[in-house]
Amino acid sequence: xxxxxxxxxxxxxxxxxxxxxxxxxxxxxxxxxxxxxxxxxxxxxxxxxxxxxxxxxxxxxxxxxxxxxxxxxxxxxxxxxxxxxxxxxxxxxxxxxxxxxxxxxxxxxxxxxxxxxxxxxxxxxxxxxxxxxxxxxxxxxxxxxxxxxxxxxxxxxxxxxxxxxxxxxxxxxxxxxxxxxxxxxxxxxxxxxxxxxxxxxxxxxxxxxxxxxxxxxxxxxxxxxxxxxxxxxxxxxxxxxxxxxxxxxxxxxxxxxxxxxxxxxxxxxxxxxxxxxxxxxxxxxxxxxxxxxxxxxxxxxxxxxxxxxxxxxxxxxxxxxxxxxxxxxxxxxxxxxxxxxxxxxxxxxxxxxxxxxxxxxxxxxxxxxxxxxxxxxxxxxxxxx
Amino acid sequence: xxxxxxxxxxxxxxxxxxxxxxxxxxxxxxxxxxxxxxxxxxxxxxxxxxxxxxxxxxxxxxxxxxxxxxxxxxxxxxxxxxxxxxxxxxxxxxxxxxxxxxxxxxxxxxxxxxxxxxxxxxxxxxxxxxxxxxxxxxxxxxxxxxxxxxxxxxxxxxxxxxxxxxxxxxxxxxxxxxxxxxxxxxxxxxxxxxxxxxxxxxxxxxxxxxxxxxxxxxxxxxxxxxxxxxxxxxxxxxxxxxxxxxxxxxxxxxxxxxxxxxxxxxxxxxxxxxxxxxxxxxxxxxxxxxxxxxxxxxxxxxxxxxxxxxxxxxxxxxxxxxxxxxxxxxxxxxxxxxxxxxxxxxxxxxxxxxxxxxxxxxxxxxxxxxxxxxxxxxxxxxxxxxxxxxxxxxxxxxxxxxxxxxxxxxxxxxx
Numbered sequence: 001x002x003x004x005x006x007x008x009x010x011x012x013x014x015x016x017x018x019x020x021x022x023x024x025x026x027x028x029x030x031x032x033x034x035x036x037x038x039x040x041x042x043x044x045x046x047x048x049x050x051x052x053x054x055x056x057x058x059x060x061x062x063x064x065x066x067x068x069x070x071x072x073x074x075x076x077x078x079x080x081x082x083x084x085x086x087x088x089x090x091x092x093x094x095x096x097x098x099x100x101x102x103x104x105x106x107x108x109x110x111x112x113x114x115x116x117x118x119x120x121x122x123x124x125x126x127x128x129x130x131x132x133x134x135x136x137x138x139x140x141x142x143x144x145x146x147x148x149x150x151x152x153x154x155x156x157x158x159x160x161x162x163x164x165x166x167x168x169x170x171x172x173x174x175x176x177x178x179x180x181x182x183x184x185x186x187x188x189x190x191x192x193x194x195x196x197x198x199x200x201x202x203x204x205x206x207x208x209x210x211x212x213x214x215x216x217x218x219x220x221x222x223x224x225x226x227x228x229x230x231x232x233x234x235x236x237x238x239x240x241x242x243x244x245x246x247x248x249x250x251x252x253x254x255x256x257x258x259x260x261x262x263x264x265x266x267x268x269x270x271x272x273x274x275x276x277x278x279x280x281x282x283x284x285x286x287x288x289x290x291x292x293x294x295x296x297x298x299x300x301x302x303x304x305x306x307x308x309x310x311x312x313x314x315x316x317x318x319x320x321x322x323x324x325x326x327x328x329x330x331x332x333x334x335x336x337x338x339x340x341x342x343x344x345x346x347x348x349x350x351x352x353x354x355x356x357x358x359x360x361x362x363x364x365x366x367x368x369x370x371x372x373x374x375x376x377x378x379x380x381x382x383x384x385x
Numbered sequence: 386x387x388x389x390x391x392x393x394x395x396x397x398x399x400x401x402x403x404x405x406x407x408x409x410x411x412x413x414x415x416x417x418x419x420x421x422x423x424x425x426x427x428x429x430x431x432x433x434x435x436x437x438x439x440x441x442x443x444x445x446x447x448x449x450x451x452x453x454x455x456x457x458x459x460x461x462x463x464x465x466x467x468x469x470x471x472x473x474x475x476x477x478x479x480x481x482x483x484x485x486x487x488x489x490x491x492x493x494x495x496x497x498x499x500x501x502x503x504x505x506x507x508x509x510x511x512x513x514x515x516x517x518x519x520x521x522x523x524x525x526x527x528x529x530x531x532x533x534x535x536x537x538x539x540x541x542x543x544x545x546x547x548x549x550x551x552x553x554x555x556x557x558x559x560x561x562x563x564x565x566x567x568x569x570x571x572x573x574x575x576x577x578x579x580x581x582x583x584x585x586x587x588x589x590x591x592x593x594x595x596x597x598x599x600x601x602x603x604x605x606x607x608x609x610x611x612x613x614x615x616x617x618x619x620x621x622x623x624x625x626x627x628x629x630x631x632x633x634x635x636x637x638x639x640x641x642x643x644x645x646x647x648x649x650x651x652x653x654x655x656x657x658x659x660x661x662x663x664x665x666x667x668x669x670x671x672x673x674x675x676x677x678x679x680x681x682x683x684x685x686x687x688x689x690x691x692x693x694x695x696x697x698x699x700x701x702x703x704x705x706x707x708x709x710x711x712x713x714x715x716x717x718x719x720x721x722x723x724x725x726x727x728x729x730x731x732x733x734x735x736x737x738x739x740x741x742x743x744x745x746x747x748x749x750x751x752x753x754x755x756x757x758x759x760x761x762x763x764x765x766x767x768x769x770x771x772x773x774x775x776x777x778x779x780x781x782x783x784x785x786x787x788x789x790x791x792x793x794x795x796x797x798x799x800x
Contacts, residue, residue, distance in 0.1 A: 014561060052566040073570045086425050086534065088581055090589030099581050103599060164446060 001186050002064030002077075002154035003029045004050060009059035011045050011211075019045040021211040023059070030185040032178065034202030036192055038234070038332045042211035043191045044159055050189060051157050052076050064154055079153035081161055085144035087132035094119070094128040097146035118149040121183050137169050142176065149184060156181070156188040162197070174201055195235055199223070207231050209332055223287075229380040232285050232373060233333035238318065240373070241291070241347040242328040245284040247277050254284060254372075257325030257345065261301040261367055273383050274374055282383065283328050285373035288318065291349035291365040293357070298366035305347065307361045312353070319349045321363060330380070389454070390472025390486070397471045399435040400486065405477045409444040409484060420784045423495060425536040425582070426553075432489060439489035440471060447475050449555055450483035456528075456554040457487070463526050466519060466667060467551040468539070490550055492542070492740040494784060496535035496582065499547075501591055502781040508547065509601055515540060515549035517608040518642060520575060521616065523551070525663055529567045531556030534578035542739060544686035544746040572609050576602045616643060616663045623656045631659065638663065642685065644670075678716035681724070683742035690746045695719045727769050735773065738780040748772045 004027040011020040020042040027033040035043040048054040050061060052073035061068045068076050087096055098115040106114075119125045122142040132140060148156060161177070162170045178201050181188050192198055198205045199219040207214040207222065207230075215227040219235075226232035232240045246255040247263075251274055254261045268274055274282075292298035305321030322345040329342060349365060357363055374383040386405050390397055404412055410429045418432045418439060429444045445453075450473045457470035471486040499508040512535070520533050530537075530551070537553035560567070580602030586592040616638065622630045627650075635645055638661070646664040650657040671688035675681055683691060699715035727748060728741045739747070752768030 051570075053564065053570055054566070055564050073566055074573065086427065086532075086536065086578065086581065088585035088588070089425065090585045090591075092588075095584070095588065099584055100577060102584070103577060103580055103602065105599075164449065 001029050003027060003031075003062075004155055004187055004189065005060075005062040006046070006050070007060040007062070009046070009049060009061065010057045011042070011049060011054060012057045019211050020049070023208075023211075023213055025206050025213065025216055027187050027189060030187055032181050032188045032190065032201065032203045034190045034192060034198040034205045035208060036195055036198035036205055036234075037208035037214075039193060040210070041208040041332075043193075043206075043208050045211075046208070047157055047159055047189055047191045050076075050155070051078055051080060077154040079148040079151050079156050081145060081148045081156050081158045085141075085147070087140055087143060089132055092129050092131060093124060093135070093143055096132060096143050097124075097128075097150055100147055101150055114150045114152075115146075118146045121149065121180055122146050137165075138172055138176070141165070141169070141173055145177070145180060149180070153186065156186050156190075158188065158190045160192055161190075163192075177201065196237055199235065205235075207234060209234075225382070225384075226285075226373065227382055229283055229285075229328065229375045230330045230333050232375070232382075233330035236287060238288050238348040239334060240285045240287050241349075242283055242285045242330070242375075243323075243345075243347075244281060244326040244328060244377070246281050247274070247279060249279045251275050251278040254282075256284065256303065257323050259303060259323065259325075261303060261369070264369065267369060267372070270370070271374060271384050273385055277374070277376075277383060281377045283375040283377055283380070285375065286347075286367065287371065288348045288350045290368035290371040291347070291351075292368065293319075293349070293351040293355045294364040294366045295355050296352045296366075298368075300366040300369050303365045303367050305349075305363050305365065307357055307359055307363050308343070308346070310357060310359060314353060316350050316353050317355065317357065319351055319357065319363060320346060321349060322346050386474060386478070387476045388472055388474050397435070397438075397440070397486065400433065400440065400471075403433065403442075405474050405484065406481070408481060409442060420489075421498065421782070423497070423784075425534075425585075441468070441487045441489050443485045443487075444482040445485060445555065447473075447483040450475070450485045453485055453554050453557075456557050456559060459559055460523075460526075460528065460551065460554065464667060464669075465522050465526055465528070465551070466548060467554070487552075490539045490541065490552075492737075492743070492783070493539040493550065494541070494781075495539060497586065497591065498781060498784060499540060500586060500593065500596075507593060507596065509596055511545075511547040512540065512549075513601070513604055513608055515547040516575070516579070517605060517612055519549040519551060520571065520605075520609060521612050522667075523557075524563050524568050524571070524613070525616070527560045527562055529558040529560065529563055530554075530571050531558065531574065532578065533571060533575035535582045536578075541684060542743045543684035544690045544743065545750070546686050548684055568613075572606055575609075576605050579605055612641065615641060617661070619658055619660050621653065621656045622650075622659055627657060634659070634661065642667065678712070679720050679724070681720075681742060683740070687740075687742040687746050690749065691724070691742060694723070694745075694749060698723060723765060727765060730769055730773065731777070732773055735777045735780075737783045738777065744772075744777070747776065751776060 006023050006025045009020055009023045012018050023046055035046060037043050045054055049056050052071060056069050063076055094115050097118055098111050101111045101114060119128050122145065124139065124142055124146065127135065127139065132143065135143065162173050165173060174197060190201060202219060204216060204218055205222055206216040209230050215222060215231045222231060222235045226235060229242060233242060243256055251268060252263050254263055294302065305323050307319055307321050309320035311318040322343055325345055327342060327345055375381065376383055388401060403414055409431055412431060416433045416435055418434045420432050431442050433440045433442060454470055454473045457467060460467040461469060468490055469488040471488055474484040474486065496512060499512060516538060519538065520530065523530055532553060537551065539550045539552050540547045541550065580598050583592060583596065583598030583601055587598055638645055644664040645661050647662040649660040651660065667685060669685055671692055672683055672685050675683055675688040675691055681691065695716050698719040699710060702710045702715055702718065724745060727745055731744060748765065748769050751772045752763060752765060755763045755768055755771060
């Protein structure tokens with residue numbers, strides 16, 4: 001087990017493409033760190049530099065406190081998990097898990113002990129003498145993971161390991177990978193483009209965009225306090241509703257299209273910098289759950305929208321609505337097709353399952369104003385302290 | 386359903402009538418063919434005979450299928466030995482993966498078939514050499530395999546040696562140049578995979594007792610490092626030895642089956658620093674020459690062997706006629722009087738086991754062996770008859786069911 005530190009790491013390819021820019025991230029001993037971002041954000045390149053598959057152009061990589069820039073993948077004592085695993089049909093589950101240790105010529109008793117220990121963690125003890133053909137899809141994945149576990153590496157590196165699984169097995173394996181990682185406590189760097197996977201699995205999540213670190217924090221902090229518009233839009237599903245807005249002259253109101261929302265003193269006390277934007281344009285953000293229907297007995301400033309689409313989920317309704325304010329789409333945070341499909345002024349709200357609403361209705365939301373986020377229109381940075 | 390394919394693939398048009406709306410594992414089409422002793426695969430793979438050709442169809446996610454399609458095409462452009470990709474089938478219907486279609490490599494065999502029916506001693510050495518050569522070619526061309534294994538390789542006999550062909554590029558990556566880290570990692574994966582596959586054969590009692598899976602796997606690393614060093618090392622040459630040393634180095638490169646693409650000489654105080662950029666494509670000059678002279682398609686070692694026989698036949702013709710005979714005439718007469726009669730004499734029931742140029746090569750070997758025994762040259766006809774009676778029947782059946790007189794593949798239904 002070892003902490004991993006990336007200090008001002010850069011990757012510039014021979015063709016001049018700057019894939020990773022001054023990336024500094026510390027992964028604590030035993031931490032599960034997820035690198036997430038859209039395609040081309042540099043997450044895989046960063047992982048591959050840690051693995052030793054890509055040369056580091058500048059900056060320092062420390063594994064276990066020791067500089068590892070020039071070490072071979074083998075010397076770094078890392079394990080790449082799941083990559084294109086192959087299970088051998090004539091070998092037992094025990095042999096499938098332990099064969100990499102045989103390659104290292106580990107004495108038989110030690111090998112057996114490590115395999116047994118891994119099998120216990122993986123819930124495969126009763127299956128050790130079976131052949132892979134008798135296993136379910138999930139169990140086969142666990143055998144593959146067992147191979148990495150028995151090596152006892154300092155760091156696990158996982159590059160979209162679940163992307164080839166069907167949806168059901170993927171959800172099952174997310175929980176499984178997380179549980180096993182917690183149990184064995186090996187520092188783990190996990191790359192995914194799927195923000196739901198990132199949020200559900202990581203102790204902390206590093207969000208990257210175009211090679212630049214956007215924010216690194218716990219999933220909850222990323223969700224509640226995004227540092228910028230990109231993180232606000234990228235994290236969360238459905239995405240945060242982001243609109244162009246104008247603060248009133250005294251910063252006590254906010255104009256969203258033709259509607260005006262009062263801002264109580266408490267909002268300004270929590271975000272003193274907001275006063276500096278009096279009379280100026282900002283970007284206002286609200287998560288779908290912060291737009292409850294007034295009919296749900298919710299209190300807060302009113303916002304009226306036109307209902308365009310309703311998804312009844314049983315426990316709640318997801319309402320797609322429009323207002324006459326300009327919807328802000330953070331570039332790269334949603335894919336191009338999705339962005340193109342968003343209508344002018346479209347937003348999403350979660351309301352109670354029992355609220356009577358239909359397409360074409362006008363719906364009144366009671367804005368949970370304390371939860372509203374504000375961003376600088378020019379820099380995209382959050383307006384807080 | 387959309388079938389994206391790289392032209393020309395006229396004959397592949399017949400594939401359009403396959404039941405692409407049904408999961409591949411559930412197909413019951415009469416064109417399905419079974420392959421013996423296949424390697425291991427993570428995906429559903431089925432084989433289909435259509436229009437006299439055999440195709441491999443692999444179900445995988447569209448993203449991976451498109452990627453592999455692109456990479457296999459790139460390998461074909463570089464002339465790196467790999468299966469030929471025909472196309473991909475996407476938008477097959479809800480919850481159905483894409484299908485990657487490749488052409489099955491004629492006269493190829495798998496590692497499992499090679500170990501289960503060894504010919505001329507154990508195949509280990511030749512098999513490792515072929516695999517390492519393929520890996521080195523990939524690395525020279527900037528390809529990271531990511532899953533170098535025996536299961537992902539098909540082998541073809543080439544005049545006593547084996548040629549290796551990449552079958553699965555699902556995990557491959559193409560870079561302008563590979564880093565040492567990428568190369569080392571690929572080799573490490575290869576060692577692990579090959580050892581695992583041989584251990585699996587051992588567990589299934591399919592591996593001869595005298596082969597150690599671990600030692601064999603580790604051998605890949607040693608052979609890879611030796612070949613890589615041989616092909617890429619830089620050396621300092623003193624002016625007086627420059628020409629001789631360059632010629633020697635190029636000859637060595639050719640002996641290893643490679644060609645130089647570019648030579649660079651950099652002046653240093655100690656002498657000239659020689660840097661060689663190796664051609665990625667198979668050397669292939671003998672194959673090309675044989676094709677030019679006779680129209681025969683053969684692998685490189687086979688071609689060299691056949692060309693030697695043409696040269697010897699050329700000498701015989703000139704001696705007999707006491708006059709010069711042109712190369713073209715000699716090649717034409719050799720084809721008509723020597724090669725074609727031998728190939729036509731292959732018994733129908735034994736056809737398809739080896740490529741005709743390989744059979745011809747083996748007959749030449751057999752002729753030498755019989756002549757040594759007899760103390761005189763027994764001639765090609767006698768050698769061929771003896772070979773058809775005693776040697777060819779011991780060659781394992783082809784991986785595919787035999788073709789009948791019409792060239793059609795036998796049909797096997799079900800998965």
